[in-house]
Amino acid sequence: MLEKIPHALGEALSGLRAGIETTAYHAEFEGAPEAIRVASPAFGEGAAMPARFTQDGEKLSPPLAWSGLPAGTAALVLLVEDADSPTPKPIVHAIAWDLEPTSEGLAEGALASPGSTGTIEEVGKNTFLKAGYLPPDPPTGHGPHRYLFQVYALNRRLGLEGTPGRGALLEAMHGHVLAKGALTGTYERP
Numbered sequence: 484m485l486e487k488i489p490h491a492l493g494e495a496l497s498g499l500r501a502g503i504e505t506t507a508y509h510a511e512f513e514g515a516p517e518a519i520r521v522a523s524p525a526f527g528e529g530a531a532m533p534a535r536f537t538q539d540g541e542k543l544s545p546p547l548a549w550s551g552l553p554a555g556t557a558a559l560v561l562l563v564e565d566a567d568s569p570t571p572k573p574i575v576h577a578i579a580w581d582l583e584p585t586s587e588g589l590a591e592g593a594l595a596s597p598g599s600t601g602t603i604e605e606v607g608k609n610t611f612l613k614a615g616y617l618p619p620d621p622p623t624g625h626g627p628h629r630y631l632f633q634v635y636a637l638n639r640r641l642g643l644e645g646t647p648g649r650g651a652l653l654e655a656m657h658g659h660v661l662a663k664g665a666l667t668g669t670y671e672r673p
Contacts, residue, residue: 518666
Protein backbone atom coordinates (compact mmCIF):
# COMPACT_ATOMS: atom_id res chain seq x y z
CA MET A 484 0.00 0.00 0.00
CA LEU A 485 2.70 2.53 0.98
CA GLU A 486 4.81 1.49 -1.99
CA LYS A 487 2.37 3.52 -4.09
CA ILE A 488 3.37 6.78 -2.39
CA PRO A 489 5.48 8.74 -4.88
CA HIS A 490 9.22 8.77 -4.18
CA ALA A 491 9.24 12.58 -3.91
CA LEU A 492 6.54 12.50 -1.22
CA GLY A 493 8.44 9.79 0.68
CA GLU A 494 11.54 11.99 0.59
CA ALA A 495 9.54 15.02 1.73
CA LEU A 496 8.27 13.02 4.71
CA SER A 497 11.70 11.58 5.55
CA GLY A 498 12.11 13.87 8.55
CA LEU A 499 8.77 12.81 9.99
CA ARG A 500 9.28 9.68 12.12
CA ALA A 501 7.64 8.28 15.24
CA GLY A 502 11.03 7.72 16.88
CA ILE A 503 12.55 4.83 18.78
CA GLU A 504 11.64 6.51 22.07
CA THR A 505 7.91 6.14 21.25
CA THR A 506 8.04 2.34 20.99
CA ALA A 507 6.61 0.36 23.90
CA TYR A 508 10.11 -0.91 24.65
CA HIS A 509 11.32 2.60 25.51
CA ALA A 510 8.15 4.53 26.38
CA GLU A 511 6.13 1.99 28.36
CA PHE A 512 8.61 -0.49 29.83
CA GLU A 513 11.85 1.49 29.99
CA GLY A 514 12.59 0.23 33.54
CA ALA A 515 12.22 -3.48 32.79
CA PRO A 516 15.49 -5.46 32.87
CA GLU A 517 16.93 -6.15 29.41
CA ALA A 518 17.68 -9.81 30.14
CA ILE A 519 16.13 -11.53 27.10
CA ARG A 520 18.30 -12.14 24.05
CA VAL A 521 16.30 -11.98 20.81
CA ALA A 522 17.82 -13.08 17.49
CA SER A 523 16.86 -14.30 14.05
CA PRO A 524 18.66 -16.72 11.74
CA ALA A 525 17.44 -14.50 8.87
CA PHE A 526 19.10 -11.20 9.88
CA GLY A 527 21.36 -9.77 12.57
CA GLU A 528 20.84 -6.92 15.02
CA GLY A 529 20.46 -3.67 13.09
CA ALA A 530 20.82 -5.47 9.75
CA ALA A 531 18.54 -5.34 6.72
CA MET A 532 15.65 -7.79 6.75
CA PRO A 533 15.43 -9.99 3.65
CA ALA A 534 12.62 -8.86 1.31
CA ARG A 535 10.82 -12.20 1.79
CA PHE A 536 9.59 -10.90 5.18
CA THR A 537 8.22 -7.66 3.72
CA GLN A 538 5.41 -6.48 1.47
CA ASP A 539 7.87 -6.75 -1.44
CA GLY A 540 8.47 -10.48 -0.93
CA GLU A 541 6.59 -13.49 0.37
CA LYS A 542 5.03 -11.43 3.22
CA LEU A 543 6.03 -13.99 5.89
CA SER A 544 6.82 -13.26 9.51
CA PRO A 545 10.53 -13.87 10.12
CA PRO A 546 11.89 -16.67 12.31
CA LEU A 547 12.81 -15.50 15.80
CA ALA A 548 14.71 -17.08 18.68
CA TRP A 549 14.97 -15.98 22.30
CA SER A 550 16.78 -17.01 25.45
CA GLY A 551 17.53 -15.70 28.92
CA LEU A 552 13.99 -15.80 30.28
CA PRO A 553 13.94 -15.06 34.02
CA ALA A 554 12.65 -17.49 36.64
CA GLY A 555 8.94 -17.09 37.18
CA THR A 556 8.12 -16.40 33.53
CA ALA A 557 4.54 -17.55 32.97
CA ALA A 558 4.01 -16.21 29.44
CA LEU A 559 5.66 -14.22 26.67
CA VAL A 560 4.46 -11.33 24.53
CA LEU A 561 5.77 -10.39 21.09
CA LEU A 562 5.19 -6.83 19.87
CA VAL A 563 6.61 -5.61 16.55
CA GLU A 564 6.68 -1.85 15.90
CA ASP A 565 8.07 0.42 13.17
CA ALA A 566 10.00 3.17 14.96
CA ASP A 567 10.41 5.17 11.75
CA SER A 568 6.84 5.30 10.47
CA PRO A 569 5.79 8.81 9.35
CA THR A 570 3.17 8.85 12.12
CA PRO A 571 3.02 10.24 15.68
CA LYS A 572 3.15 6.71 17.15
CA PRO A 573 4.92 3.64 15.76
CA ILE A 574 3.00 1.46 13.35
CA VAL A 575 2.21 -1.89 14.99
CA HIS A 576 3.20 -4.80 12.76
CA ALA A 577 2.35 -7.69 15.09
CA ILE A 578 0.99 -8.58 18.49
CA ALA A 579 1.10 -12.08 19.99
CA TRP A 580 0.49 -12.85 23.64
CA ASP A 581 0.48 -15.79 26.05
CA LEU A 582 3.26 -17.49 24.12
CA GLU A 583 4.58 -20.45 26.09
CA PRO A 584 7.74 -19.72 28.10
CA THR A 585 9.02 -23.17 27.12
CA SER A 586 9.18 -22.08 23.48
CA GLU A 587 12.54 -20.96 22.19
CA GLY A 588 11.16 -18.79 19.41
CA LEU A 589 8.87 -18.69 16.41
CA ALA A 590 9.33 -20.40 13.06
CA GLU A 591 9.19 -18.50 9.79
CA GLY A 592 5.54 -17.78 8.93
CA ALA A 593 4.29 -18.57 12.47
CA LEU A 594 2.21 -15.39 12.51
CA ALA A 595 -0.76 -15.18 10.19
CA SER A 596 0.02 -12.80 7.31
CA PRO A 597 -0.80 -12.26 3.64
CA GLY A 598 1.78 -14.98 2.95
CA SER A 599 0.90 -17.54 5.64
CA THR A 600 -2.03 -18.87 7.63
CA GLY A 601 0.22 -18.94 10.70
CA THR A 602 0.26 -21.28 13.69
CA ILE A 603 -0.06 -18.85 16.63
CA GLU A 604 -3.62 -18.47 17.95
CA GLU A 605 -3.35 -15.49 20.33
CA VAL A 606 -2.73 -12.71 17.80
CA GLY A 607 -3.85 -9.11 18.15
CA LYS A 608 -4.64 -6.28 15.74
CA ASN A 609 -1.93 -4.48 13.84
CA THR A 610 -2.26 -0.80 12.96
CA PHE A 611 -4.43 -1.67 9.94
CA LEU A 612 -6.85 -3.42 12.36
CA LYS A 613 -6.14 -6.91 11.05
CA ALA A 614 -5.10 -9.84 13.22
CA GLY A 615 -1.65 -11.01 12.23
CA TYR A 616 1.68 -9.87 10.85
CA LEU A 617 1.69 -6.68 8.80
CA PRO A 618 4.71 -7.02 6.48
CA PRO A 619 7.02 -3.97 6.44
CA ASP A 620 5.89 -1.54 3.75
CA PRO A 621 7.84 1.74 4.12
CA PRO A 622 7.18 4.59 1.70
CA THR A 623 9.60 4.77 -1.23
CA GLY A 624 12.17 7.52 -0.63
CA HIS A 625 11.50 7.69 3.13
CA GLY A 626 14.79 6.02 3.99
CA PRO A 627 15.49 3.00 6.18
CA HIS A 628 12.94 1.99 8.81
CA ARG A 629 13.77 0.22 12.07
CA TYR A 630 11.46 -2.66 13.00
CA LEU A 631 11.66 -3.53 16.69
CA PHE A 632 10.82 -7.19 17.46
CA GLN A 633 10.16 -6.92 21.21
CA VAL A 634 9.82 -9.93 23.51
CA TYR A 635 8.49 -9.50 27.07
CA ALA A 636 8.52 -12.08 29.87
CA LEU A 637 5.45 -11.80 32.09
CA ASN A 638 4.75 -13.15 35.57
CA ARG A 639 1.26 -14.26 34.50
CA ARG A 640 -0.72 -15.14 31.41
CA LEU A 641 -2.81 -12.27 30.06
CA GLY A 642 -5.83 -14.28 28.97
CA LEU A 643 -6.98 -11.48 26.65
CA GLU A 644 -10.16 -12.02 24.69
CA GLY A 645 -10.79 -11.20 21.05
CA THR A 646 -8.15 -9.40 19.02
CA PRO A 647 -6.83 -6.55 21.16
CA GLY A 648 -4.77 -3.71 19.79
CA ARG A 649 -1.65 -2.07 21.22
CA GLY A 650 -3.46 -0.05 23.91
CA ALA A 651 -5.31 -3.00 25.43
CA LEU A 652 -2.18 -5.15 25.29
CA LEU A 653 0.02 -2.59 27.03
CA GLU A 654 -2.61 -1.92 29.69
CA ALA A 655 -2.82 -5.65 30.48
CA MET A 656 0.98 -5.97 30.60
CA HIS A 657 1.63 -3.13 33.09
CA GLY A 658 2.85 -4.42 36.43
CA HIS A 659 3.59 -7.89 35.03
CA VAL A 660 6.78 -7.46 32.95
CA LEU A 661 9.72 -9.37 34.43
CA ALA A 662 12.17 -8.73 31.59
CA LYS A 663 12.39 -7.63 27.99
CA GLY A 664 14.59 -7.99 24.94
CA ALA A 665 14.50 -6.80 21.35
CA LEU A 666 15.91 -7.37 17.90
CA THR A 667 16.00 -4.52 15.39
CA GLY A 668 15.72 -5.28 11.70
CA THR A 669 15.78 -2.61 9.03
CA TYR A 670 14.12 -2.29 5.66
CA GLU A 671 14.23 0.38 2.97
CA ARG A 672 12.64 0.47 -0.43
CA PRO A 673 15.21 1.03 -3.17
